[in-house]
Amino acid sequence: MNSTMLRAASFALLLTASSILALGEKPKVIVDQDARGPASTDMQSILMFAQSPDVELLGVTIVSGDQWVREEAEHTLRALEIVGRTDVPVVEGAQYPLINSKDESELWEGQFGVLEFKGAWTPALYHEPNLIPPLREGEPTTKPLHEHAVDFIIRMVHKYPGQVTLWAGGPLTNIALAIRKDPEVVSLARQLVLMGGGFNVGKSGIQEINGRREFNWWFDPEAVRIVMSANWKKVTITPLDVSVKTGLTPELQSRISKTDTPLTRYLTQFSEPSYMWDEVAVAAFLDPTIITDQKELYVNIDIDHGAGYGQTIFVEKGTSVPSWWKLATVQFDLNTEKFYQMYVHLMTLPVKAAQTASVR
Amino acid sequence: MHQLNLRIFVVLCLFLSSLAPSFGRTESSSIDSKSTSVQKVIFDTDFSVPPQDDGTALILALKSSELKILGVTTVAGNATVQQATFDALRVLEIAGRTDIPVYQGANRPWMHEKTEFATRVHGKWWSDEAPPPPPGGFAKKLPETESAVSFIIRTVEQDPTEITIIAIGPLTNIATAIRQQPGFAKKVKKIVIMGGAIASLPNGGGNVTPNAEFNFWVDPEAAQVVIRSGIPIILTPLNVTAKTDFSKQWFDEIIAADTPLTRLIKQTMGPFYEKHPDVHSQMYDQLTVASLIDPTLVKAQDLYVDIDINHGPDYGTSLGAKHPWEGGEGAVKISVQYDVDFNRFIEMFVKRVSAK
Numbered sequence: 107m108n109s110t111m112l113r114a115a116s117f118a119l120l121l122t123a124s125s126i127l128a129l130g131e132k133p134k135v136i137v138d139q140d141a142r143g144p145a146s147t148d149m150q151s152i153l154m155f156a157q158s159p160d161v162e163l164l165g166v167t168i169v170s171g172d173q174w175v176r177e178e179a180e181h182t183l184r185a186l187e188i189v190g191r192t193d194v195p196v197v198e199g200a201q202y203p204l205i206n207s208k209d210e211s212e213l214w215e216g217q218f219g220v221l222e223f224k225g226a227w228t229p230a231l232y233h234e235p236n237l238i239p240p241l242r243e244g245e246p247t248t249k250p251l252h253e254h255a256v257d258f259i260i261r262m263v264h265k266y267p268g269q270v271t272l273w274a275g276g277p278l279t280n281i282a283l284a285i286r287k288d289p290e291v292v293s294l295a296r297q298l299v300l301m302g303g304g305f306n307v308g309k310s311g312i313q314e315i316n317g318r319r320e321f322n323w324w325f326d327p328e329a330v331r332i333v334m335s336a337n338w339k340k341v342t343i344t345p346l347d348v349s350v351k352t353g354l355t356p357e358l359q360s361r362i363s364k365t366d367t368p369l370t371r372y373l374t375q376f377s378e379p380s381y382m383w384d385e386v387a388v389a390a391f392l393d394p395t396i397i398t399d400q401k402e403l404y405v406n407i408d409i410d411h412g413a414g415y416g417q418t419i420f421v422e423k424g425t426s427v428p429s430w431w432k433l434a435t436v437q438f439d440l441n442t443e444k445f446y447q448m449y450v451h452l453m454t455l456p457v458k459a460a461q462t463a464s465v466r
Numbered sequence: 467m468h469q470l471n472l473r474i475f476v477v478l479c480l481f482l483s484s485l486a487p488s489f490g491r492t493e494s495s496s497i498d499s500k501s502t503s504v505q506k507v508i509f510d511t512d513f514s515v516p517p518q519d520d521g522t523a524l525i526l527a528l529k530s531s532e533l534k535i536l537g538v539t540t541v542a543g544n545a546t547v548q549q550a551t552f553d554a555l556r557v558l559e560i561a562g563r564t565d566i567p568v569y570q571g572a573n574r575p576w577m578h579e580k581t582e583f584a585t586r587v588h589g590k591w592w593s594d595e596a597p598p599p600p601p602g603g604f605a606k607k608l609p610e611t612e613s614a615v616s617f618i619i620r621t622v623e624q625d626p627t628e629i630t631i632i633a634i635g636p637l638t639n640i641a642t643a644i645r646q647q648p649g650f651a652k653k654v655k656k657i658v659i660m661g662g663a664i665a666s667l668p669n670g671g672g673n674v675t676p677n678a679e680f681n682f683w684v685d686p687e688a689a690q691v692v693i694r695s696g697i698p699i700i701l702t703p704l705n706v707t708a709k710t711d712f713s714k715q716w717f718d719e720i721i722a723a724d725t726p727l728t729r730l731i732k733q734t735m736g737p738f739y740e741k742h743p744d745v746h747s748q749m750y751d752q753l754t755v756a757s758l759i760d761p762t763l764v765k766a767q768d769l770y771v772d773i774d775i776n777h778g779p780d781y782g783t784s785l786g787a788k789h790p791w792e793g794g795e796g797a798v799k800i801s802v803q804y805d806v807d808f809n810r811f812i813e814m815f816v817k818r819v820s821a822k
Contacts, residue, residue, distance in 0.1 A: 201648040
């Protein structure tokens with residue numbers, strides 16, 4: 107290998123290693139989450155971002171989904187206190203989906219069968235939306251930002267035009283409202299990255315045999331229609347197809363608990379074995395080489411209020427489709443060991459000393 | 467001669483109205499009738515200059531001391547949202563009411579996508595084309611930097627249960643405000659809406675598809691959210707606007723007065739009436755505004771109403787019934803207008819719009 111080739115090779119290596127670092131500038135990320143707590147997949151994805159030295163976390167915007175928004179915000183504040191990231195604003199967003207409702211879901215179940223999981227509407231977990239039950243992990247002393255998530259998203263994309271990645275791990279209500287409130291959100295954002303939908307997967311949906319009925323997208327189908335029909339520069343989807351190839355196993359949990367930090371203690375005490383729906387979407391954003399198979403597809407959602415309400419729909423690239431169908435990069439497979447290594451690395455990093463909130 | 471005719475007409479109207487004492491006895495109990503104090507309103511509109519009904523509806527509101535317009539919020543519907551914004555600014559400038567701020571709202575409905583059909587029928591809600599200059603050119607004043615939805619939320623939060631929303635376009639802005647702000651719906655005094663056509667009442671056909679009315683059809687999902695929100699609602703559907711007619715007679719009376727606003731009306735509507743002197747022209751949004759000022763102009767009844775949001779042949783259709791029905795479990799009881807004392811209404815309209 108001559109020196110030119112060597113230089114080219116090391117340059118290529120450097121590019122790979124810093125694939126998300128645009129010329130030394132840390133990518134700016136807003137995490138939009140239905141942040142069930144404690145230590146759920148939602149919360150662990152937030153914690154991965156909070157622990158990563160490679161991103162500038164502008165804020166965490168919260169939306170109802172797995173739990174109600176106000177309760178989720180409290181869990182998020184507490185989790186960020188545990189990792190000393192109280193500098194990251196937590197911003198409450200929409201309490202209800204655009205159209206879907208607990209009542210409608212029950213009418214649907216009367217015709218098409220009971221759903222196994224309905225997030226905040228799950229009968230066994232249900233409580234009134236403004237009620238905040240005691241937090242097992244302790245009550246936060248910090249408060250949410252005095253601004254609405256929709257306005258925070260709009261303000262940030264205007265403040266940093268072309269730079270903000272919207273990373274969404276929950277129902278897309280906040281982002282849909284932001285788009286309809288200020289259409290410039292779409293052109294000002296750098297990209298949209300999300301966990302949601304299911305394609306050619308036969309499990310992990312909210313009914314056992316229907317992987318296209320994925321929870322985030324089912325909870326607010328109309329929001330997905332607005333967001334997926336918008337003209338983003340780039341859309342990346344981590345669907346159930348990838349989630350089901352991951353697992354927070356006891357073995358993986360033990361790799362975390364070998365290190366002793368406030369975060370590992372929190373995870374050891376509260377995390378439960380499950381698919382790693384949202385964690386893998388963070389990892390793939392931080393290091394795209396974790397993904398070993400992906401495909402461009404036209405992706406949208408069924409919003410007719412019948413049997414297929416909330417199911418992922420998609421069309422092969424190259425098909426002639428109306429203008430509201432937009433292409434997205436859909437991930438289908440991953441290097442699990444590489445993913446687990448990153449997960450363990452971030453979760454076992456030392457946590458920061460508590461910081462005072464910065465003004466955004 | 468003309469003035470004499472007008473006087474005879476006014477006397478006749480007064481006589482006829484005295485024969486119709488049942489007007490104003492609305493069967494709705496939830497919403498108070500004529501209020502003596504000034505009503506604070508937000509004017510949410512898919513505006514464009516007359517002949518568009520929103521244009522003369524705004525002029526009626528501007529000329530009515532019973533209403534204090536806190537702001538005009540615009541939405542895509544008849545026109546693009548930008549045209550709605552710049553046309554509203556221009557009409558306010560002509561009216562000498564640049565004290566009223568204009569806030570730009572949604573540029574698209576929530577879900578409804580541009581289709582080939584949409585491009586063939588009335589309305590430019592699906593377009594991004596630059597707005598044409600309004601008559602006399604663009605107003606000097608620009609829209610506010612705050613968004614329509616933020617203004618609506620802020621205004622209602624600052625003055626809970628005191629603000630009435632006049633919504634005479636697609637309901638995108640109002641639905642977005644409801645979904646953004648928990649508790650918002652409880653703080654709105656009431657909404658008067660021009661929209662829908664109730665098939666089970668007389669004159670219940672649509673004006674864009676067989677059963678769907680334009681405002682609801684442009685954004686059916688938003689209409690459903692607003693109808694179901696729990697905000698007290700008074701609806702002006704096509705059933706009642708079918709009983710109105712802004713015929714050339716009334717146009718002539720208005721332009722007989724010479725004011726900056728009647729000159730605008732003459733300029734924009736004159737050629738149309740020259741060409742079609744016998745035209746029937748429904749007064750959609752004007753009736754919504756007039757019946758807010760004087761509820762005794764209309765008859766209304768409480769009905770359970772919901773909107774079909776399935777993307778089939780009845781997309782955007784409004785349904786109303788005295789009792790909930792299977793599949794209509796989400797229907798909510800609102801006040802639906804079904805008859806109007808047209809003579810008193812047109813008298814009020816002509817008098818106010820032509821006022822100095």
